[in-house]
Amino acid sequence: MTDQTPGPVHPTSHATAALRPLPMTDMTFAPGGFLGGWQQRNADRSLPYCISQLDASGALDNLRRVTGEADGDYQNMWFADSDVYKTLEAAAWQLGRAPENAELRAFVDSAGALLAKAQDEDGYLNSHRMVVEPEKKWQDLHWSHELYCAGHLIQAAVAAARAGVGAELVTVARRFADLIVSRFGSVDDVDGHPEIETALVELYRVTGHRPYLDQARRFIDLRGHGLLNGDRFGSAYLQDHVPVRQADAVAGHVVRQLYLLAGVVDVAVETHDDELLDAAHRLWEDAFGAKTYVTGAQGSRHRDEAFGAPYELPSDRAYGETCAGIASFQWNWRMLLATGSAKYADEMERALYNVIAGSTAIDGTHFFYSNTLHLRTGHDGSHEDAPSQRLPWYSCACCPPNLARLLASLSGYAATASPGALQIHLYGQGELRTTVDGHPVHVAMRTEYPWDGKVELTVTTAAPMTLTLRIPGWSTDAQVDGTPVDGRYVHVRKDWSAGATVTLDLPMPARVVRPHPRIDAVRGCVALARGPLVYCLEQADLPDNVTLEDVRIVADAPITVVPGSPVTLTASGSVEPPASDELYPTHTTASHTGEPITLTATPYFLWGNRKPGPMRVWLPTPS
C-alpha cells in the first residue's frame, strides 16, 4: 500500500518512518517485462476470473440476500464477503493504473451500490450475520470474522480513495468504521482474525481521522489478554496467548500473525511507539531466523495453518499459504518503510519471486493455496489442502483475490523516497514518474530482471538528488557503472538535470544454498538458486525410469546457467536407487556412485506448469 492518495498526503502519515511510499500509480512496469507482464496477466486474466468467481461461488449473492435481490441458502464460507472486498480492492488498484476499463468500473460501481444497499442503517455490514445469524451480531468475534471482513472492506475503500474511483465504497467503509470505533471504543473485544488493525490505520492515512488510528492501537493492545475463546485451536492460534508488546516468537495461524504484525508496524510508526516497533523486530528475527522456507513461504504445519517450532521446516508438508506469502510481503514492506533496511526488501523479493509467483499457474486462472517445496512420488493429491496441481478455485477462496489485489498494486512497492533521495527496491522494466521534495523526477528502468542482473536506469530531475539502489542480499560482486560496490544500498549522486544513466550490474551465477544445520528436514541437501529465484527439480525433467527421490546432486561440481526464458540450470548428479527395501536397516547403506545424470533445474515458481508430477527444491547430496 502507499500512504498517499493522488491528492494531498496527510501530514502525520508515516511520521516516524525512514522512507516515504510513492503513489501507487507513479511506477509503471512495462507489460513486456517480468513484473509488468505479471501485472498484465493479472489484469487480463486473474482479476476478471476472480470477479466471475464471485458470482459462481455465491459470494455476491450472499450480499444480494441481504438486500432481497437473491434468495436461497447462504453460500460459501461465512467470511466470503472478504472475497468480494479483496476483489474490489484489486479492481480499484487496477483502475488507478488503467482507468479506461468500462467492465471493471461497472463491477466497482455495481458492487459498491450493492454494499451501500446491504449496509444497515447503523453502518453494520456482514452478509453472513445479517442473513444467517442476525442474533449473533458481534457475539462471537473469536470465530465470526466480522471485523476481518470489515478490514478488507476498508482496504478496498482505501484503494478506491487512492485510485480516485468508487466514492460509494469509501462512504460505506467509513460508515462501518465509524460504527466500529463507536462500539469498540468502549467494548473490550478483538477479532479472531486480525486485519482490521492495519485497515483502520490505512483509513486514517487517507482521511486524517484520528479515532481510526486510536481504535487500531486499542485492538492491538487488547490482544493477548485472553479475550478470545481459544478452546477450539488454542489461544496462540489467534495470537491471544501473549500481548504483542511482550511476544518474542511468531506463533499460531500464520496469516493471522502476519496481518496483525502489519497493523503493529502501522500503529507503531503513526504513534511513535518504539516499544511496539521493537516487538515487531523481535518477531521478525524469529520468523526469518528460524521459521521461513527458502522460497519465502511461511507456515510449517497444515494443521492449524500454523508456524512450527524453530527450524521445523518440512519440505513435503510445507504449508506456505499463498496469503501468508502476501502477508509477509506486506509486513516486510512496512518494516522497510519504518527502518529503511534492505533486509526487508530482500524478504519481499524472496517471497514475490518464489512463493507468491509460484502460487499462480501461467494461465493466470489456477492457484495453489498451500505451496509445498516437495511433492513426493506417491503423493495423494485428492485433498484440497495439498493438491498435486494448482486448482481453479478453493472452498476457502482467500488466496486468489488476495493475489489479484497484490498484483494490481505491485508497482507501488518498487520505489520509495526520502528527503533528497529516491530509493529503488524492486527492479523491473518500466518507468517511474514521481516527485522528490516537490521536484518532478523521471526514471526509465531497462532490465531483464530476474533473468539477468543488469539494470540500466536513466534519471532526469532538475534538483540535486541521491539515487539509492538496493543491492540484494543474494548478490556478490555488484557493480555500479563498472565500479564494484559493497553495502546493501549504493547511493548515486549525479547531475540529473539533463538526464543521466546509471548501470547497476548484479551478476547472477547459479548458487548452491545450504540449510541451517538445525533444519532436520533437509539435512544433507542443497538447493539451487540464481538471482532472486529458487530452483527446483521436477520429475518432468527426468527420464521415466528415474524416480525423483533417487536423484543425488553433486553440489561441488559446476552448475551451468542455460540462457532462455526461463533460464534453467544444469548440474551433475547421479541416480542411486535404494540398496534394499528395508525401511530401517542396521547395515550401513554404503555410499555408492550411481549412474551419472545431468540434472535440469527450473525456477520453482514455474513448477507444475507442464505435467503434474513429483518436484523437489532441496536435493540430497550423495551420502
Add this chain to the structure above:
Amino acid sequence: MTDQTPGPVHPTSHATAALRPLPMTDMTFAPGGFLGGWQQRNADRSLPYCISQLDASGALDNLRRVTGEADGDYQNMWFADSDVYKTLEAAAWQLGRAPENAELRAFVDSAGALLAKAQDEDGYLNSHRMVVEPEKKWQDLHWSHELYCAGHLIQAAVAAARAGVGAELVTVARRFADLIVSRFGSVDDVDGHPEIETALVELYRVTGHRPYLDQARRFIDLRGHGLLNGDRFGSAYLQDHVPVRQADAVAGHVVRQLYLLAGVVDVAVETHDDELLDAAHRLWEDAFGAKTYVTGAQGSRHRDEAFGAPYELPSDRAYGETCAGIASFQWNWRMLLATGSAKYADEMERALYNVIAGSTAIDGTHFFYSNTLHLRTGHDGSHEDAPSQRLPWYSCACCPPNLARLLASLSGYAATASPGALQIHLYGQGELRTTVDGHPVHVAMRTEYPWDGKVELTVTTAAPMTLTLRIPGWSTDAQVDGTPVDGRYVHVRKDWSAGATVTLDLPMPARVVRPHPRIDAVRGCVALARGPLVYCLEQADLPDNVTLEDVRIVADAPITVVPGSPVTLTASGSVEPPASDELYPTHTTASHTGEPITLTATPYFLWGNRKPGPMRVWLPTPS
C-alpha cells in the same frame, strides 16, 4: 483378542488360520516381570483411573441422560459411549484374569445395568443420538460413529463372554447386533469409522451366529463405493475412495484404516476369502514398507490424523496416535494368526515396546495421544495434539481406555497353538497353562526380557509336542540350548513328559539403525536400539549449556550397554553449534569437529518421565 471363550470354541473359528489363539487367561505374566508389571500397573492404576474418568468426563452421565437418571447438557464427544465400552472391555478382561475384584465387578454390573436400561426396545443404543439428535438416528453414519460405538459395545460383550462376567452386557450387545443385522442387511450404508466389522466377527466367534459374520463382510464390501459423504475430509480419510479388494495403499485416518483391516482379516479367515486376505497383504506391505516409524508408530500427519505419502515420516510431526499403535498391534495379531509368519509378531513387538509402552507415564495415569519422535527445543506444548508431556486426559479420550483394554488382555497375545505345536511369540516372565490337541501343557518362562535376551522355558506335557520359539527380526546370533539357530522360528522337540528346559539366548548388543534413503526427514541420522527397544536422547541427559539439536553422534564408534533398569546406552558424540545464524547460507557449513561429549540414550518408551524437555530418536551424524 482370542477366538475362544473359556468354554467351547466355535468349530468354524479361524477356519483357515495357521495358528489358533489361546484363551486369554491361559498365560499369566508375573507381576515382577516387565509385561506382568505393566499389566499390574494397568490393573492397579490405569484402569481404575479410566473408570473414574468416565464419571469425571460425563461419559456415564450421557447414558444416564437416556434413562432419566441424569439431566443437564450432553457432555464430551458425540462418540463418548465408546470410552465406556472400551473401559468395560478392559474391566472384563481384567476380571477374567483376577476375578476377585469387587469394585471392578460392581463397575461392570452397574454399567451393564445402565446400558440395559438405556437401550431402546428395538435394541438401539447411542446416548448422543438418543439425547441430542433423536431425529438423526442412522441418518449420518458418515460422522455419527453409531456403528463404531456399537462395535466397541460388542467388543466389550465379547470380552465379558470370554471372561465369564457381565452376562447382561452380552444380552445388550446381541440385541443391538441383531438390530444392526436386521437393518443393514438391506440398507446400503457403512460407518465413517470402522470397528463394527471386526466386532461382528468376534461376536460370531463367541456365538456361532452366522448373520453377524455375513453382515461384517457386507460392511467391508460396501465400503469404497462412495456411500459416505467425503466432503469434509475427502473419501480416502474414510477409506471410502476404493474398495478394499482393489486397494494397494493404506490411506487416510490411520485408526480407521487399521480397524478396517482387522475386520478384513477376520472376515477373510472366517470365510476363506483369499482375495480379501491378499488385499490385507498388499496394504501391509505398503504400511510397513514405507509408512511406519522406527517406534512402530503410524500416522505422519497431524492434519486428519492420517497416513502420509510413502517415506513421509517426519520425526517432529509424527502423529503416531496411541490408538493407531494399538490397532496396528491388533491387525498384526490377526495377520500372524492367519499366516503364522514371524514378521507380524515382529511388528506387534515393535509397537508394543515402543509407541504403545511410551504412551503411558510410569505413574499409569498420564498419557500421550500423539507420540512424537522428536520434541524440538522451542516446541510450544500448549496444543493438546502435540503436548510436551503426557496429559492426564484428553477432550477426545479414545486412547487411555484403549490402552486399558489392550493391557488387560495382553497375556492373550503371547502364545498360540497349532496341531501338535505351541508357539511363543512374546517373551515375558510368567506361566502358561493351556492345552494342545487336548493335552494339558505347562510352560514356565523365566526371563528379564526386554532388558536381557535370555529366556528359559520349562515345558511339561504328556504328549509329543513341538515348541516353536520366535526369533525376533532384530536378533542375530540367536542360540537355543547353546546351539546357533537361524530362521525366524526355531522348532524344539523334546521329551516333555517329565518337564524339560529350553534356553533361548537372544544376544542384545546395542545396534545402530539407519533410515531408508527415501526418508528425507532423518537423512544423515541414525537411531540406537537394543533388543526390541528403540532408544532416544533427552535434553535431561545433556548439560544445560548444550542444545539437543547441536549434538552429533559418532555412529561408527562403539556403543556401550549400561546394565540396570532401565538399561541405558552410551555413545560418543560431539557438540556442534551452528557456525552462523544464517538460515540459508551459500557458504559451505564446513564439517568441523565439535567438543566431544558422551551421550546417554534411554529407552524411548521412558522419555519425558523425569522432566519435560526436548527429545529425539534420530541423531544426526557429523556432517
